[in-house]
Amino acid sequence: MTPGYLIEELKRRGVRVTPQRAIILEAIEEMPGHITAEDVFTAVQRVNRYINLATVYRTLDLLRGLDLIIETDMGASAVQFALRSHAAHHHAVCRQCGRSFEFPDELLAPVIDELATHYRFTADARHVVIFGWCDSCGETERG
Amino acid sequence: MTPGYLIEELKRRGVRVTPQRAIILEAIEEMPGHITAEDVFTAVQRVNRYINLATVYRTLDLLRGLDLIIETDMGASAVQFALRSHAAHHHAVCRQCGRSFEFPDELLAPVIDELATHYRFTADARHVVIFGWCDSCGETERG
DNA sequence: TTCGCAATTGCGAACGAGTTGCGAAACTTG
DNA sequence: CAAGTTTCGCAACTCGTTCGCAATTGCGAA
Numbered sequence: 001m002t003p004g005y006l007i008e009e010l011k012r013r014g015v016r017v018t019p020q021r022a023i024i025l026e027a028i029e030e031m032p033g034h035i036t037a038e039d040v041f042t043a044v045q046r047v048n049r050y051i052n053l054a055t056v057y058r059t060l061d062l063l064r065g066l067d068l069i070i071e072t073d074m075g076a077s078a079v080q081f082a083l084r085s086h087a088a089h090h091h092a093v094c095r096q097c098g099r100s101f102e103f104p105d106e107l108l109a110p111v112i113d114e115l116a117t118h119y120r121f122t123a124d125a126r127h128v129v130i131f132g133w134c135d136s137c138g139e140t141e142r143g
Numbered sequence: 144m145t146p147g148y149l150i151e152e153l154k155r156r157g158v159r160v161t162p163q164r165a166i167i168l169e170a171i172e173e174m175p176g177h178i179t180a181e182d183v184f185t186a187v188q189r190v191n192r193y194i195n196l197a198t199v200y201r202t203l204d205l206l207r208g209l210d211l212i213i214e215t216d217m218g219a220s221a222v223q224f225a226l227r228s229h230a231a232h233h234h235a236v237c238r239q240c241g242r243s244f245e246f247p248d249e250l251l252a253p254v255i256d257e258l259a260t261h262y263r264f265t266a267d268a269r270h271v272v273i274f275g276w277c278d279s280c281g282e283t284e285r286g
Numbered sequence: 287t288t289c290g291c292a293a294t295t296g297c298g299a300a301c302g303a304g305t306t307g308c309g310a311a312a313c314t315t316g
Numbered sequence: 317c318a319a320g321t322t323t324c325g326c327a328a329c330t331c332g333t334t335c336g337c338a339a340t341t342g343c344g345a346a
Contacts (some may be wrong), residue, residue, distance in 0.1 A: 016293065016342065034236075034274065037332075052296050057333065072274075074157025074241035077304095078332060082238065082274060092264045095145075103262060107254055114250055115273070121235045121244060123275035130258070132266035159331070161305065180321080195307050200322065220315065221321065 005029065006068060006083075013066065023047050024059045028069070028083060032091040032100055033129035036078040082127065090128045096137035145267060148172065149211060149226075155234075155272065156209065157241060166190050167202045171212070171226060179221040233271040239280035 006025040010017050017025075027043040028035070041056045060081065063069045071081035090108055093100040108128055115121045145151075149168040153160050160168075170186040171178070184199045203224060206212040212224045231248040251271055258264045 018294065018341075020295070033272075050296085053332095054297080054334080055295060058294080070238050072236070072238045072241050077154065077157045077159045080157075092258055092262065092266065094264075095267065101262060101264060103258065107257055111250055111254060111273075115235060115246065115275070119235065119244060119246060120278040121237075121275055122277075123235065123273050124238065128273050130254075130266050130271050132258070132264055134265075135263040159304065161330075163306070193307085196321095197308080197323080198306060201305080220319095 003029065006063070009066070009068060015062070015066070020048075020051050020055050021059055021062075023051060024056055025063075028063075032093050033127070034072070034080040034082050036080055038078060082124075085127045089126070090130070092130050092132060092134075094134035094137055095131050096133055099134060101134070145269065146172065148270075149206070152209070152211060155236075156243070158205070158209070163191075163194050163198050164202055164205075166194060167199055168206075171206075171224075177215060177223040177225050179223055181221060183224075231269045233273065235273050235275060235277075237277035237280050238274050239276055242277060244277070 004026070006029055007017055007022055010021070010025070024040060024044055027040055027047070031039060031043065037053070037056055037060055040060070041053050044051050044056060060069065060071075064071055064081070068084055069081045070084055071079050073079045090103050090105065091100045092103055112123045115123050147169075149172055150160055150165055153164070153168070167183060167187055170183055170190070174182060174186060180196070180199055180203060183203070184196050187194050187199060203212065207214055207224075211227055213227050215223050215225055232245045233248070233251055234243045235246055236243040255266045258266050
């Protein structure tokens with residue numbers, strides 16, 4: 001995924017990119033998979049502690065309006081959403097250190113095909129996240 | 144079983160994870176074998192003395208409804224529960240309606256193997272989530 | 287540069303649904 | 317029936333989210 005993609009996209013569409021938004025957008029881009037407003041907020045806070053939760057919500061709203069993220073309201077609890085990504089990029093995310101590694105599409109293609117044909121489920125082939133443990137973390141602790 | 148599994152599972156299903164619930168869930172995960180409401184209650188009390196017995200019962204109810212624990216009423220005075228250890232299975236979650244579908248391990252095994260051998264990444268083989276669109280939702284909207 | 291104005295922000299209060307604590311009531315079993 | 321276990325009703329509270337509003341900001345025009 002191109003870094004700064006969201007920022008460019010807003011600019012391109014003539015939407016104001018304020019410092020707050022820039023920070024929020026960058027945080028979103030770096031987060032894998034399905035995330036909540038709270039997740040974004042905490043990530044954003046690490047960069048600038050004076051950004052308001054309401055601003056995060058408003059930015060998320062904005063992105064939804066621009067079709068740059070999709071949200072999944074699963075009912076009672078926090079709404080989850082995901083980046084509508086353009087290039088296929090799958091992530092293996094380490095539960096321990098949080099680092100993530102991209103892995104190629106080909107690896108997943110058979111699964112995605114199978115889900116489509118046998119389960120009538122159209123996987124988001126462009127952005128799959130698999131959690132686990134990376135090399136270094138795996139040695140010390142395992143699940 | 145992955146620590147925090149129950150908490151993650153509730154979150155994933157869009158169920159609110161309140162502090163009380165988090166404490167109760169962690170207590171359950173740490174208790175071996177068959178347990179009673181009272182067992183959970185006393186364990187929970189060690190962490191926070193203001194959590195109510197009724198809340199424990201309600202959480203147990205919730206978990207049963209979500210098929211995360213099974214009630215094993217063995218005629219003893221108090222009903223016993225056990226954490227339901229699912230066989231490895233994975234979820235395909237619809238981004239539109241939030242419904243999720245299980246699919247078997249075999250489908251993913253090649254990917255998990257490949258991640259291990261070529262990327263030195265130990266995937267959490269027990270619980271991978273793939274987002275996408277289910278049959279009915281897929282017709283109206285696509286990513 | 288400065289101006290004007292709409293867009294954006296921070297803040298605190300408000301919202302509705304879901305959850306909790308409490309005490310009492312209702313089971314269950316010996 | 318007594319002792320232990322489980323459920324109930326309900327008001328208070330929490331949670332994630334949105335709102336209203338005054339202050340601030342970004343940016344094109346002057």
